[in-house]
Amino acid sequence: MAKLAATFIKSKDLEPGRYQDGAGLFLNVTKSGTRSWVVRLQxxxxxxxxxxGSFPTVSLQRARELAVETRETLARGLDPKSEKVRLRSIPTFEAAAKSVFDANKGEWRNAKHRAQWWTTLETYAFPKIGEMQVNEIDTDHVLAVLAPIWTAKPETARRVRQRIVMVLDWATGKKLREHPLHVRGVNQALPKVKRSIRHHPAMEYSEIAAFLVMLRQRETMARLALELLILTATRSNEVRLAKWCEFDLDQGEWTIPASRMKAGKKHVVPLPPRAVKILERARELKTVGQDYVFAGARRGKPLSDMALLKIMRDMSLEAVPHGFRSSFRDWVSEETDYPRDIAEAALAHTIRDKTEAAYRRGKLLEKRRRLMGEWAAYCDRTND
Structure with missing residues (x-):
């Protein structure tokens, strides 16, 4: 039972000595009148x-809390003094963000993205969690950052969330946090927002490399098809209904006929090396007499329109195959210096402006080939 009272501790007439509060907590008073807290444990x-700590910097209530924390630390087999030193060395969120920014800015070729990455955190995150140590930040703190802008500035809020998670994941990897942030809990606590631009739930482009590692753990026609869809930023029907006559693997090109394109125009897709390997593997698995690259369960039929979506649902993902086109578009904007017309050409989007459409007649194939090669390399990276 606690024995000390705040009024007693503040008294000017305390004699030098130790005054017990209970549970091993003492107030130590020196001859000079200095007062400090000590907890005695086995x-x-x-x-x-x-x-x-000393009084009044550490209040009676805080001293009791610290005594409990010290006892729990000892019970976990840790040395409280060493743990105290370690905790003091844990950086604040702002310091951790600076480390992440410095480590990655050389890879972010887009100057606008580099500036925005830091500015969004400086504007929205640092005022609320910048001075907190990274091991102290939980879902409530992240929600305090995101809630005020989640519906008013949904795209900005989404990027702030992505960057906060990136910093905290870095801290977890450096063992500065015991557990990663519970991102799903953050998402579920935020209101649903209607997106005027992105109609299909999309995976963050930064998560695709890890997703591909899981996707490749098993080999099926549907999984090969889904990976090709990701690497080429094409639509589900374009991949599922693809036939062997459309491909020139020696040239690394896939020509999708106008009849299967949404815009009704033939579209040439440059194939990165990994895409060619996927097609070569599909050819090895080809059934005799099958024209479709990715055969379905029924002889002579392509994969069903639910085959690719089922893979993602089985992995408990909200994103859908078509969303990878949005992931690709975000990556081009945020991580590269390629101009808008190159990205739009890669996605086979219709250009309403006649002048720009005329400029695009050359299809900018070689520039798109370089772009798709860089996209495939980004998706296939293994050192993050």
Whole structure:
């Protein structure tokens, strides 16, 4: 039972000595009148004193809390003094964000993205969690950052969320946090927002490399088809209904006929090396007499329109195959210096402006070939 009272501790007439509060907590008063907190605990069969700070900097209530924390630390087999030093070395969120920014800015070729990455955190995150140590930040703190802008500025809020998670994941990897942020809990606590631009739930482009690792754990026609869809930023029907006559693997090109294109115009897709390997593997698995590249369960039929979506649903993902086109478009905007017309050409989007459409007649194939090669390399990276 606690014995000390705040009024007693503040008294000017306290004699030098130790005053017990209970549960091993003492107030130590020196001859000079200095007052400090000490908790006495058993460690490896020996009594040890652990300093908790001076009064009034550390209040009576805070001293009791620190005594409990010290006892719990000792119970976990950790040395409270060493743990105290370690905790003091844990960086603030702003310091951790600076480390992440410095480590990645060389890979972000787009100057606008580099500037925005830091500015969005500086504007929305640092005022609320910038001074907090990264091990202290939980879903409530992240929600406090996102809630005020989630419906008013949904795209900005989404990017702030992505960057906060990136910083906290870095901290987890450096063992500065015990657990990663519970992102799903954050998402579920935020209101649903109607997106005027992105109609299909999309995976963050930064998550695709890890997704591909899981996708490749098994080999099926549907999984090969889904990976080809990701690497070429094409639509589900374009991949599912693809026939062997459309491909020139020696040239690394896929010509989708106008009849299967949404815009009604033939579209040439440059194939990165990994895409060619996927097609070569599909050819090895080809059934005799099958024209479709990715055969379905029924002889002579392509994969069903639910085959690719089922893979993602079985992985408990909200994103859909078509959303990878949005992921690709975000990556081009945020991570590269390629102009808008190159990205739009890669997606086979219709250009309403006649002048720009005339400029695009050349299809910018070689520039798109370089772009798709960089996209495939980004998706296939293994060092993050």
């Amino acid at each position: 460690s490896n069969g020996k009594r040890r004193d652990f300093g908790l």
